[in-house]
Amino acid sequence: LLAGLLQQSQQWRKLDAKIKTVLPANLHPHFQTACVEDGRLVLLAANNMAASRLKMILPAMLPKLQALHAGVREVVVRVVPKPPTQPKTNSLRLSEAALDSFDEAAAKLEGKHPELAAALAELVRKHSR
Structure with missing residues (x-):
């Protein structure tokens, strides 16, 4: 079938x-x-x-x-109208341990990979409670 x-x-x-x-x-x-x-x-x-x-x-x-x-x-x-699309919402929730790890990684990467370090720091900033 x-x-x-x-x-x-x-x-x-x-x-x-x-x-x-x-x-x-x-x-x-x-x-x-x-x-x-x-x-x-x-x-x-x-x-x-x-x-x-x-x-x-x-x-x-x-x-x-x-x-x-x-x-x-x-x-x-x-x-047949298409239903309206719902706006996307970010439902990502990071644990405190994950945020701490990203923060530590950002600090370690600051000298060699500043763009990646900045991205990780921004991720931590956005998801800090």
């Missing part, structure tokens, strides 16, 4: 890559191929602007898309 799903996933990725060779490069990050269902190639657009642009150019591109997949009779574009 899992092998079949992985194989199907690879097929969709390959089809998506082929479709992206036919459609304009500026649209590539804004859509992905979902499936071919009852003769309809389903493309998922990340926003309304990408969907509008795809709908505008797809009639002219249909013959090229049909050449990529024999089962395609028409193309449907659906808008």
